[in-house]
Amino acid sequence: MRHCFEQTTILATGSAVRSIGNIMQPLLKPDLPIYLWWLGEPPGDDPTFLKLVEISNRVIVDSTSFFNPEQDLLTLSLLHQNFPEYALSDLNWGRITPWRELVVQFFDVLEYRQYLSGITSIEIEHAAAPFASPTRTELGDVSPNPACAFLLAGWLKARLDWSLVADSMENVRDTPSGTYHWQRARFHTHQSRQTGRDTSSKY
Known part of the structure:
Protein backbone atom coordinates (compact mmCIF):
# COMPACT_ATOMS: atom_id res chain seq x y z
CA MET A 1 0.00 0.00 0.00
CA ARG A 2 1.35 3.38 -0.98
CA HIS A 3 0.93 6.45 1.15
CA CYS A 4 1.23 9.79 -0.55
CA PHE A 5 2.04 12.79 1.56
CA GLU A 6 3.56 16.21 1.33
CA GLN A 7 5.99 17.53 3.91
CA THR A 8 6.90 21.16 4.38
CA THR A 9 9.62 22.12 6.83
CA ILE A 10 9.76 25.68 8.13
CA LEU A 11 12.84 26.90 9.97
CA ALA A 12 12.00 30.13 11.75
CA THR A 13 14.35 32.21 13.86
CA GLY A 14 14.27 35.56 15.56
CA SER A 15 11.17 37.68 15.17
CA ALA A 16 9.76 35.31 12.52
CA VAL A 17 8.94 32.80 15.27
CA ARG A 18 6.19 35.09 16.53
CA SER A 19 4.53 34.94 13.10
CA ILE A 20 4.85 31.19 12.57
CA GLY A 21 1.10 30.67 12.90
CA ASN A 22 0.35 33.16 10.13
CA ILE A 23 3.13 31.68 7.97
CA MET A 24 1.77 28.15 8.31
CA GLN A 25 -1.91 28.89 7.82
CA PRO A 26 -1.84 29.34 4.00
CA LEU A 27 0.02 26.01 3.69
CA LEU A 28 -2.66 23.98 5.47
CA LYS A 29 -5.18 21.89 3.55
CA PRO A 30 -8.72 23.00 4.49
CA ASP A 31 -10.22 19.48 4.36
CA LEU A 32 -7.58 17.78 6.50
CA PRO A 33 -7.39 17.77 10.31
CA ILE A 34 -4.50 19.68 11.82
CA TYR A 35 -2.52 18.06 14.63
CA LEU A 36 -0.09 20.06 16.73
CA TRP A 37 2.49 17.82 18.40
CA TRP A 38 4.12 20.01 21.02
CA LEU A 39 7.43 18.73 22.38
CA GLY A 40 8.16 19.67 25.96
CA GLU A 41 6.14 21.73 28.41
CA PRO A 42 3.07 23.70 27.29
CA PRO A 43 3.80 27.45 27.54
CA GLY A 44 0.24 28.49 28.30
CA ASP A 45 0.87 32.23 27.94
CA ASP A 46 3.12 32.12 24.86
CA PRO A 47 1.42 33.91 21.91
CA THR A 48 3.11 31.65 19.34
CA PHE A 49 1.90 28.50 21.07
CA LEU A 50 -1.62 29.88 21.50
CA LYS A 51 -1.77 30.80 17.81
CA LEU A 52 -0.76 27.27 16.81
CA VAL A 53 -3.40 25.86 19.16
CA GLU A 54 -5.99 28.16 17.62
CA ILE A 55 -5.47 26.76 14.11
CA SER A 56 -5.24 23.11 15.23
CA ASN A 57 -7.90 20.44 15.66
CA ARG A 58 -5.89 18.43 18.15
CA VAL A 59 -2.93 19.17 20.41
CA ILE A 60 -0.66 16.25 21.34
CA VAL A 61 1.71 16.37 24.32
CA ASP A 62 3.65 13.88 26.41
CA SER A 63 3.54 14.72 30.11
CA THR A 97 -4.92 2.63 30.04
CA PRO A 98 -4.02 -0.88 31.34
CA TRP A 99 -4.22 0.44 34.91
CA ARG A 100 -7.60 2.05 34.30
CA GLU A 101 -8.90 -1.15 32.72
CA LEU A 102 -7.60 -3.15 35.69
CA VAL A 103 -9.46 -0.90 38.15
CA VAL A 104 -12.67 -0.90 36.12
CA GLN A 105 -12.82 -4.68 35.80
CA PHE A 106 -13.35 -5.04 39.55
CA PHE A 107 -16.72 -3.37 39.14
CA ASP A 108 -17.79 -5.00 35.88
CA VAL A 109 -19.88 -7.35 38.00
CA LEU A 110 -23.15 -5.56 38.72
CA GLU A 111 -23.35 -6.89 42.27
CA TYR A 112 -20.01 -5.26 43.15
CA ARG A 113 -20.97 -1.72 42.14
CA GLN A 114 -22.76 -1.09 45.41
CA TYR A 115 -19.34 -1.10 47.08
CA LEU A 116 -18.19 1.95 45.13
CA SER A 117 -19.86 4.20 47.68
CA GLY A 118 -17.77 2.54 50.39
CA ILE A 119 -14.46 3.75 48.96
CA THR A 120 -13.24 6.45 51.33
CA SER A 121 -9.53 6.74 50.52
CA ILE A 122 -7.13 5.88 47.73
CA GLU A 123 -3.36 5.59 47.88
CA ILE A 124 -1.22 5.47 44.73
CA GLU A 125 2.48 4.66 44.92
CA HIS A 126 4.49 5.62 41.87
CA ALA A 127 8.05 5.47 40.64
CA ALA A 128 9.81 7.21 37.77
CA ALA A 129 9.66 5.48 34.41
CA PRO A 130 13.08 4.74 32.84
CA PHE A 131 12.56 7.47 30.23
CA ALA A 132 10.80 9.96 32.50
CA SER A 133 12.27 13.40 33.03
CA PRO A 134 13.08 14.20 36.67
CA THR A 135 11.27 17.05 38.37
CA ARG A 136 13.51 19.64 40.02
CA THR A 137 12.12 21.40 43.06
CA GLU A 138 12.76 24.92 44.32
CA LEU A 139 15.51 23.51 46.54
CA GLY A 140 17.29 21.88 43.61
CA ASP A 141 16.26 18.35 44.55
CA VAL A 142 15.32 15.89 41.83
CA SER A 143 12.22 13.77 42.32
CA PRO A 144 10.35 11.20 40.19
CA ASN A 145 7.98 12.48 37.54
CA PRO A 146 4.50 11.88 39.00
CA ALA A 147 2.54 12.68 35.81
CA CYS A 148 1.07 9.18 35.42
CA ALA A 149 0.05 9.13 39.08
CA PHE A 150 -1.61 12.55 38.68
CA LEU A 151 -3.55 11.38 35.63
CA LEU A 152 -4.70 8.20 37.35
CA ALA A 153 -5.68 10.16 40.47
CA GLY A 154 -7.63 12.67 38.39
CA TRP A 155 -9.45 9.90 36.55
CA LEU A 156 -10.41 8.20 39.82
CA LYS A 157 -11.59 11.53 41.23
CA ALA A 158 -13.86 12.05 38.23
CA ARG A 159 -15.23 8.50 38.21
CA LEU A 160 -15.96 8.57 41.95
CA ASP A 161 -17.49 12.05 41.73
CA TRP A 162 -15.13 13.47 44.33
CA SER A 163 -14.31 17.15 44.76
CA LEU A 164 -11.13 18.67 46.16
CA VAL A 165 -11.40 20.37 49.54
CA ALA A 166 -8.93 23.12 48.69
CA ASP A 167 -8.78 24.74 52.12
CA SER A 168 -8.19 21.54 54.09
CA MET A 169 -5.29 21.65 56.56
CA GLU A 170 -4.66 17.98 55.77
CA ASN A 171 -3.55 18.65 52.19
CA VAL A 172 0.14 17.79 51.81
CA ARG A 173 2.42 18.58 48.87
CA ASP A 174 5.95 17.21 49.20
CA THR A 175 7.50 17.33 45.73
CA PRO A 176 10.99 15.99 46.63
CA SER A 177 9.55 12.73 47.95
CA GLY A 178 6.70 12.63 45.43
CA THR A 179 4.14 12.54 48.26
CA TYR A 180 0.78 14.27 47.87
CA HIS A 181 -2.20 14.04 50.18
CA TRP A 182 -5.46 15.73 49.21
CA GLN A 183 -8.64 15.86 51.21
CA ARG A 184 -11.64 15.15 49.03
CA ALA A 185 -15.39 15.13 49.52
CA ARG A 186 -18.02 13.17 47.64
CA PHE A 187 -21.21 14.99 46.71
CA HIS A 188 -24.62 13.55 46.02
CA THR A 189 -26.57 14.56 42.92
CA HIS A 190 -28.29 17.30 44.90
CA GLN A 191 -24.84 18.72 45.74
CA SER A 192 -25.01 18.15 49.50
CA ARG A 193 -21.81 16.95 51.11
CA GLN A 194 -21.75 13.36 52.23
CA THR A 195 -21.02 13.13 55.96
CA GLY A 196 -19.74 10.41 58.23
CA ARG A 197 -17.00 9.29 55.83
CA ASP A 198 -13.29 9.92 55.62
CA THR A 199 -12.90 11.02 52.03
CA SER A 200 -9.19 11.68 52.08
CA SER A 201 -6.96 10.44 49.28
CA LYS A 202 -3.22 9.89 49.15
CA TYR A 203 -1.22 9.86 45.93
Missing part, protein backbone atom coordinates in the same frame (compact mmCIF):
# COMPACT_ATOMS: atom_id res chain seq x y z
CA THR A 64 6.40 12.30 30.76
CA SER A 65 8.73 15.04 29.50
CA PHE A 66 7.20 17.78 31.65
CA PHE A 67 9.71 19.46 33.95
CA ASN A 68 7.00 20.50 36.42
CA PRO A 69 4.14 18.01 35.86
CA GLU A 70 1.82 19.41 38.53
CA GLN A 71 1.85 22.94 37.09
CA ASP A 72 2.03 21.83 33.45
CA LEU A 73 -1.04 19.59 33.74
CA LEU A 74 -2.89 22.51 35.30
CA THR A 75 -1.78 24.68 32.36
CA LEU A 76 -3.21 22.11 29.94
CA SER A 77 -6.49 22.04 31.86
CA LEU A 78 -6.82 25.82 31.73
CA LEU A 79 -5.83 25.82 28.06
CA HIS A 80 -8.54 23.32 27.21
CA GLN A 81 -11.10 25.46 29.05
CA ASN A 82 -10.09 28.46 26.93
CA PHE A 83 -10.07 26.45 23.68
CA PRO A 84 -12.85 23.86 24.13
CA GLU A 85 -13.17 23.34 20.38
CA TYR A 86 -9.84 21.50 20.05
CA ALA A 87 -9.07 17.98 21.26
CA LEU A 88 -6.23 17.33 23.69
CA SER A 89 -4.18 14.13 23.73
CA ASP A 90 -1.52 13.18 26.26
CA LEU A 91 0.59 10.16 25.30
CA ASN A 92 0.86 9.39 29.00
CA TRP A 93 -2.90 8.83 29.11
CA GLY A 94 -2.46 5.85 26.82
CA ARG A 95 0.25 4.46 29.08
CA ILE A 96 -2.11 4.26 32.06
Whole structure:
Protein backbone atom coordinates (compact mmCIF):
# COMPACT_ATOMS: atom_id res chain seq x y z
CA MET A 1 0.00 0.00 0.00
CA ARG A 2 1.35 3.38 -0.98
CA HIS A 3 0.93 6.45 1.15
CA CYS A 4 1.23 9.79 -0.55
CA PHE A 5 2.04 12.79 1.56
CA GLU A 6 3.56 16.21 1.33
CA GLN A 7 5.99 17.53 3.91
CA THR A 8 6.90 21.16 4.38
CA THR A 9 9.62 22.12 6.83
CA ILE A 10 9.76 25.68 8.13
CA LEU A 11 12.84 26.90 9.97
CA ALA A 12 12.00 30.13 11.75
CA THR A 13 14.35 32.21 13.86
CA GLY A 14 14.27 35.56 15.56
CA SER A 15 11.17 37.68 15.17
CA ALA A 16 9.76 35.31 12.52
CA VAL A 17 8.94 32.80 15.27
CA ARG A 18 6.19 35.09 16.53
CA SER A 19 4.53 34.94 13.10
CA ILE A 20 4.85 31.19 12.57
CA GLY A 21 1.10 30.67 12.90
CA ASN A 22 0.35 33.16 10.13
CA ILE A 23 3.13 31.68 7.97
CA MET A 24 1.77 28.15 8.31
CA GLN A 25 -1.91 28.89 7.82
CA PRO A 26 -1.84 29.34 4.00
CA LEU A 27 0.02 26.01 3.69
CA LEU A 28 -2.66 23.98 5.47
CA LYS A 29 -5.18 21.89 3.55
CA PRO A 30 -8.72 23.00 4.49
CA ASP A 31 -10.22 19.48 4.36
CA LEU A 32 -7.58 17.78 6.50
CA PRO A 33 -7.39 17.77 10.31
CA ILE A 34 -4.50 19.68 11.82
CA TYR A 35 -2.52 18.06 14.63
CA LEU A 36 -0.09 20.06 16.73
CA TRP A 37 2.49 17.82 18.40
CA TRP A 38 4.12 20.01 21.02
CA LEU A 39 7.43 18.73 22.38
CA GLY A 40 8.16 19.67 25.96
CA GLU A 41 6.14 21.73 28.41
CA PRO A 42 3.07 23.70 27.29
CA PRO A 43 3.80 27.45 27.54
CA GLY A 44 0.24 28.49 28.30
CA ASP A 45 0.87 32.23 27.94
CA ASP A 46 3.12 32.12 24.86
CA PRO A 47 1.42 33.91 21.91
CA THR A 48 3.11 31.65 19.34
CA PHE A 49 1.90 28.50 21.07
CA LEU A 50 -1.62 29.88 21.50
CA LYS A 51 -1.77 30.80 17.81
CA LEU A 52 -0.76 27.27 16.81
CA VAL A 53 -3.40 25.86 19.16
CA GLU A 54 -5.99 28.16 17.62
CA ILE A 55 -5.47 26.76 14.11
CA SER A 56 -5.24 23.11 15.23
CA ASN A 57 -7.90 20.44 15.66
CA ARG A 58 -5.89 18.43 18.15
CA VAL A 59 -2.93 19.17 20.41
CA ILE A 60 -0.66 16.25 21.34
CA VAL A 61 1.71 16.37 24.32
CA ASP A 62 3.65 13.88 26.41
CA SER A 63 3.54 14.72 30.11
CA THR A 64 6.40 12.30 30.76
CA SER A 65 8.73 15.04 29.50
CA PHE A 66 7.20 17.78 31.65
CA PHE A 67 9.71 19.46 33.95
CA ASN A 68 7.00 20.50 36.42
CA PRO A 69 4.14 18.01 35.86
CA GLU A 70 1.82 19.41 38.53
CA GLN A 71 1.85 22.94 37.09
CA ASP A 72 2.03 21.83 33.45
CA LEU A 73 -1.04 19.59 33.74
CA LEU A 74 -2.89 22.51 35.30
CA THR A 75 -1.78 24.68 32.36
CA LEU A 76 -3.21 22.11 29.94
CA SER A 77 -6.49 22.04 31.86
CA LEU A 78 -6.82 25.82 31.73
CA LEU A 79 -5.83 25.82 28.06
CA HIS A 80 -8.54 23.32 27.21
CA GLN A 81 -11.10 25.46 29.05
CA ASN A 82 -10.09 28.46 26.93
CA PHE A 83 -10.07 26.45 23.68
CA PRO A 84 -12.85 23.86 24.13
CA GLU A 85 -13.17 23.34 20.38
CA TYR A 86 -9.84 21.50 20.05
CA ALA A 87 -9.07 17.98 21.26
CA LEU A 88 -6.23 17.33 23.69
CA SER A 89 -4.18 14.13 23.73
CA ASP A 90 -1.52 13.18 26.26
CA LEU A 91 0.59 10.16 25.30
CA ASN A 92 0.86 9.39 29.00
CA TRP A 93 -2.90 8.83 29.11
CA GLY A 94 -2.46 5.85 26.82
CA ARG A 95 0.25 4.46 29.08
CA ILE A 96 -2.11 4.26 32.06
CA THR A 97 -4.92 2.63 30.04
CA PRO A 98 -4.02 -0.88 31.34
CA TRP A 99 -4.22 0.44 34.91
CA ARG A 100 -7.60 2.05 34.30
CA GLU A 101 -8.90 -1.15 32.72
CA LEU A 102 -7.60 -3.15 35.69
CA VAL A 103 -9.46 -0.90 38.15
CA VAL A 104 -12.67 -0.90 36.12
CA GLN A 105 -12.82 -4.68 35.80
CA PHE A 106 -13.35 -5.04 39.55
CA PHE A 107 -16.72 -3.37 39.14
CA ASP A 108 -17.79 -5.00 35.88
CA VAL A 109 -19.88 -7.35 38.00
CA LEU A 110 -23.15 -5.56 38.72
CA GLU A 111 -23.35 -6.89 42.27
CA TYR A 112 -20.01 -5.26 43.15
CA ARG A 113 -20.97 -1.72 42.14
CA GLN A 114 -22.76 -1.09 45.41
CA TYR A 115 -19.34 -1.10 47.08
CA LEU A 116 -18.19 1.95 45.13
CA SER A 117 -19.86 4.20 47.68
CA GLY A 118 -17.77 2.54 50.39
CA ILE A 119 -14.46 3.75 48.96
CA THR A 120 -13.24 6.45 51.33
CA SER A 121 -9.53 6.74 50.52
CA ILE A 122 -7.13 5.88 47.73
CA GLU A 123 -3.36 5.59 47.88
CA ILE A 124 -1.22 5.47 44.73
CA GLU A 125 2.48 4.66 44.92
CA HIS A 126 4.49 5.62 41.87
CA ALA A 127 8.05 5.47 40.64
CA ALA A 128 9.81 7.21 37.77
CA ALA A 129 9.66 5.48 34.41
CA PRO A 130 13.08 4.74 32.84
CA PHE A 131 12.56 7.47 30.23
CA ALA A 132 10.80 9.96 32.50
CA SER A 133 12.27 13.40 33.03
CA PRO A 134 13.08 14.20 36.67
CA THR A 135 11.27 17.05 38.37
CA ARG A 136 13.51 19.64 40.02
CA THR A 137 12.12 21.40 43.06
CA GLU A 138 12.76 24.92 44.32
CA LEU A 139 15.51 23.51 46.54
CA GLY A 140 17.29 21.88 43.61
CA ASP A 141 16.26 18.35 44.55
CA VAL A 142 15.32 15.89 41.83
CA SER A 143 12.22 13.77 42.32
CA PRO A 144 10.35 11.20 40.19
CA ASN A 145 7.98 12.48 37.54
CA PRO A 146 4.50 11.88 39.00
CA ALA A 147 2.54 12.68 35.81
CA CYS A 148 1.07 9.18 35.42
CA ALA A 149 0.05 9.13 39.08
CA PHE A 150 -1.61 12.55 38.68
CA LEU A 151 -3.55 11.38 35.63
CA LEU A 152 -4.70 8.20 37.35
CA ALA A 153 -5.68 10.16 40.47
CA GLY A 154 -7.63 12.67 38.39
CA TRP A 155 -9.45 9.90 36.55
CA LEU A 156 -10.41 8.20 39.82
CA LYS A 157 -11.59 11.53 41.23
CA ALA A 158 -13.86 12.05 38.23
CA ARG A 159 -15.23 8.50 38.21
CA LEU A 160 -15.96 8.57 41.95
CA ASP A 161 -17.49 12.05 41.73
CA TRP A 162 -15.13 13.47 44.33
CA SER A 163 -14.31 17.15 44.76
CA LEU A 164 -11.13 18.67 46.16
CA VAL A 165 -11.40 20.37 49.54
CA ALA A 166 -8.93 23.12 48.69
CA ASP A 167 -8.78 24.74 52.12
CA SER A 168 -8.19 21.54 54.09
CA MET A 169 -5.29 21.65 56.56
CA GLU A 170 -4.66 17.98 55.77
CA ASN A 171 -3.55 18.65 52.19
CA VAL A 172 0.14 17.79 51.81
CA ARG A 173 2.42 18.58 48.87
CA ASP A 174 5.95 17.21 49.20
CA THR A 175 7.50 17.33 45.73
CA PRO A 176 10.99 15.99 46.63
CA SER A 177 9.55 12.73 47.95
CA GLY A 178 6.70 12.63 45.43
CA THR A 179 4.14 12.54 48.26
CA TYR A 180 0.78 14.27 47.87
CA HIS A 181 -2.20 14.04 50.18
CA TRP A 182 -5.46 15.73 49.21
CA GLN A 183 -8.64 15.86 51.21
CA ARG A 184 -11.64 15.15 49.03
CA ALA A 185 -15.39 15.13 49.52
CA ARG A 186 -18.02 13.17 47.64
CA PHE A 187 -21.21 14.99 46.71
CA HIS A 188 -24.62 13.55 46.02
CA THR A 189 -26.57 14.56 42.92
CA HIS A 190 -28.29 17.30 44.90
CA GLN A 191 -24.84 18.72 45.74
CA SER A 192 -25.01 18.15 49.50
CA ARG A 193 -21.81 16.95 51.11
CA GLN A 194 -21.75 13.36 52.23
CA THR A 195 -21.02 13.13 55.96
CA GLY A 196 -19.74 10.41 58.23
CA ARG A 197 -17.00 9.29 55.83
CA ASP A 198 -13.29 9.92 55.62
CA THR A 199 -12.90 11.02 52.03
CA SER A 200 -9.19 11.68 52.08
CA SER A 201 -6.96 10.44 49.28
CA LYS A 202 -3.22 9.89 49.15
CA TYR A 203 -1.22 9.86 45.93
